Amino acid sequence: MVVCCCLGRTATWVSYQLKIHAQKYMRSPLIPEMATQEVQLNETLAHLKSESESLKSKLEEERAKLHDVELHQVAEKVEGLGQFVMKTRRTLKGHGNKVLCMDWCKDKRRIVSSSQDGKVIVWDAFTTNKEHAVTMPCTWVMACAYAPSGCAVACGGLDNKCSVYPLSLDKNENLAAKKKSVAMHTNYLSACSFTNSDMQILTSSGDGTCALWDVESGQLLQSFHGHAADVLCLDLAPSETGNTFVSGGCDKKANVWDMRSGQCIQSFETHESDINSVRYYPSGDAFASGSDDATCRLYDLRADREVAIYSKESIIFGVSSVDFSLSGRLLFGGYNDYTINVWDVLKGTRVSILFGHENRVSTLRVSPDGTAFSTGSWDHTLRIWA
Amino acid sequence: MTSTSTLSSMRRLVEQLKLEASVERIKVSQAAAELQQYCLQNAGKDALLVGVPTGSNPFREPRSCSIGQDVVLVLGLDLGLD
Numbered sequence: 514m515v516v517c518c519c520l521g522r523t524a525t526w527v528s529y530q531l532k533i534h535a536q537k538y539m540r541s542p543l544i545p546e547m548a549t550q551e552v553q554l555n556e557t558l559a560h561l562k563s564e565s566e567s568l569k570s571k572l573e574e575e576r577a578k579l580h581d582v583e584l585h586q587v588a589e590k591v592e593g594l595g596q597f598v599m600k601t602r603r604t605l606k607g608h609g610n611k612v613l614c615m616d617w618c619k620d621k622r623r624i625v626s627s628s629q630d631g632k633v634i635v636w637d638a639f640t641t642n643k644e645h646a647v648t649m650p651c652t653w654v655m656a657c658a659y660a661p662s663g664c665a666v667a668c669g670g671l672d673n674k675c676s677v678y679p680l681s682l683d684k685n686e687n688l689a690a691k692k693k694s695v696a697m698h699t700n701y702l703s704a705c706s707f708t709n710s711d712m713q714i715l716t717s718s719g720d721g722t723c724a725l726w727d728v729e730s731g732q733l734l735q736s737f738h739g740h741a742a743d744v745l746c747l748d749l750a751p752s753e754t755g756n757t758f759v760s761g762g763c764d765k766k767a768n769v770w771d772m773r774s775g776q777c778i779q780s781f782e783t784h785e786s787d788i789n790s791v792r793y794y795p796s797g798d799a800f801a802s803g804s805d806d807a808t809c810r811l812y813d814l815r816a817d818r819e820v821a822i823y824s825k826e827s828i829i830f831g832v833s834s835v836d837f838s839l840s841g842r843l844l845f846g847g848y849n850d851y852t853i854n855v856w857d858v859l860k861g862t863r864v865s866i867l868f869g870h871e872n873r874v875s876t877l878r879v880s881p882d883g884t885a886f887s888t889g890s891w892d893h894t895l896r897i898w899a
Numbered sequence: 900m901t902s903t904s905t906l907s908s909m910r911r912l913v914e915q916l917k918l919e920a921s922v923e924r925i926k927v928s929q930a931a932a933e934l935q936q937y938c939l940q941n942a943g944k945d946a947l948l949v950g951v952p953t954g955s956n957p958f959r960e961p962r963s964c965s966i967g968q969d970v971v972l973v974l975g976l977d978l979g980l981d
Contacts (some may be wrong), residue, residue: 554906561909568916579926587931591939599947602958622957639957739915780919796937798930816930817922840941841934842948859935884946885958899947899958 576818584811584820588859594842597855597865602885603897605636607643612889613670614704614876618659621882625666626889627654633668635680638887638897647678647688656704660711667695667714669702675716677728696726703745708772709752715772717744723760725772737770739777746790751797759800761788767802767812781812783819790834794858795841801858803832809846811858823856825863834876839883847874847888853898869896 610630617624623644627633631652635645651672658667660677669675675696678688696702700719707714708725713734717723723737723744742763750757756772767788769779786805793800799813799820808824809832823844830850837844837858844856851873855865872891879886885899942948946956954960 554903558906558909561906561913565909565913565916568913568920572916572920575920575924579924581926582928582931584927584931584934587928588935591935594948598950776918777915778918779922780915794934794937795941796934798937799934813927813930813934815925815933816927817924818927820927820931820934838945838947840938840945840948842938842942842945859938879947882946883944884951884956886947897958899956 576816579816580818584859585861591859593860594857594864599855599865599867599898601869601896602899603638603641605638605641605895605897606893607634607636607646608632608893608895610893611872611891612875612893612895613653613655614657614668615878615887615889615895616657616659616666617878617880617887618663619661619881620663621880621884623659623663624887624895625657625659625668626876626895627657627668627670628893629653633657633666633678635666636895638885645680645688647692649676653701656702656716658705658707658714660707661709662711665711667705667707669696669705669716671701673698673701673718673720675702675705675714675726677714693728693731695728695731696724697731698722698724700743703743704747706747706749706758708749715747715749715758717747717760717762719743721762723747723758723770735772735775737768737775737777739768739770739780740764740766745787748792748800750793751795759791759793761791761802761804763787765804767791767800769800769814779814779817781819783810784808786831789832792836795837795839801835801837801844803835803846805831807831807848809835809844809856811844821858821861823854823861823863828854830873833874834878836877836879836886838879838886845877845879845886847877849873851890851892853877853888867898870894 608628610628612628615626622639624636624638631649633647634643654668654670656669665677665679667677674694677693677695679691696716698718698720704717712728714726721740725735740762744760744762747760759769761767765784767781768777771778784804788802788804790803801811803809807828808822810819811821813820830848832846834847844858846854851870853867854863857864870890870892874888874890876889885897887897889895
């Protein structure tokens with residue numbers, strides 16, 4: 514593990530420096546004290562290292578003790594799902610480049626999407642009309658989100674910021690003029706989400722942190738440190754389950770955070786590659802993740818472990834985004850091989866594979882009332898499926 | 900000094916691991932049963948799972964005319980489309 518290598522190198526470096534100092538300042542009376550301090554430091558480091566190793570194995574032991582059955586075994590008696598007839602019902606064309614992110618409005622018909630060419634578009638998904646369009650000053654707008662009120666959208670990407678645009682009813686008004694810069698990171702913005710109100714935004718970044726911001730003042734309310742590499746995605750717990758959110762990153766970890774204290778309360782590391790997407794199960798007791806290792810996984814928060822893996826030998830391309838159907842029975846995954854795989858969450862089997870996009874599926878969200886789901890792709894389009 | 904910052908980050912790691920170890924856990928059988936119960940309880944409302952009566956899923960209507968569509972929805976007409 515990286516930590517052990519660093520410690521090993523530091524310990525060697527420290528003892529080498531000690532030798533050099535000792536040779537140079539043989540006659541100095543300070544030497545014995547310096548030497549003792551260095552040695553003590555080394556001992557403390559070694560002690561902490563062994564303590565962390567034993568804590569890690571204890572954690573695994575405790576988790577394993579409660580692993581008495583698999584989810585699909587519990588679900589054996591549940592009726593299997595029949596054939597699914599899901600097809601593209603709408604195609605939203607208008608982006609000039611790869612669609613990177615999208616989000617539904619709470620009104621269940623509007624969608625905001627963002628793309629590589631810097632454009633952010635608000636669509637009416639029923640009619641496929643474009644209602645608003647903004648050009649961001651940066652390319653690769655990797656994150657966008659609709660405000661709960663439906664009156665604003667937030668977006669950001671390579672500009673390292675998250676900006677909020679109030680949506681005007683007047684189509685002629687220049688949206689860019691009212692733009693408010695809210696979040697500032699030291700690397701790209703990978704995801705953003707409003708909390709329960711228009712007043713706060715949660716962001717994740719390539720700088721390895723997540724942060725909670727006040728929209729009005731732009732003030733940083735809380736920051737979340739713990740990922741060892743870029744954070745790629747986040748999802749807020751459904752409001753009934755309290756103030757937590759989950760994030761996934763390039764360090765292969767999914768972390769659950771307490772929004773008030775900034776503390777990481779649970780951490781899961783079973784994926785074999787970057788975690789591109791995380792989404793809470795509708796009850797808030799579990800979350801799913803999608804990764805470059807071509808698998809989706811389900812983690813139960815109360816059992817504190819992974820409880821299901823959704824994979825097939827024939828699926829070798831990474832998952833870019835995941836979302837649950839309203840009841841949590843279906844898990845939709847958008848893949849880099851241009852397809853959408855639909856999984857039976859309880860039984861662990863694939864129930865359907867959907868074709869249509871002509872390049873990788875980069876984003877996928879189920880509508881707020883569960884009547885449809887939308888996908889965005891590198892083929893420049895968005896599709897609504899039902 | 901490199902060793903001091905390594906020391907403090909190791910201390911943080913140990914504290915974090917202690918916190919994670921102290922989490923209260925339940926058995927997978929119980930957790931799985933509750934996930935299953937939630938699914939089954941809400942299955943009826945899940946349009947993508949069970950489908951909905953023709954006419955009540957706005958996306959299954961063709962978008963020929965947005966005004967006409969609103970009228971259709973308001974009057975609750977089932978034109979047998981798609």
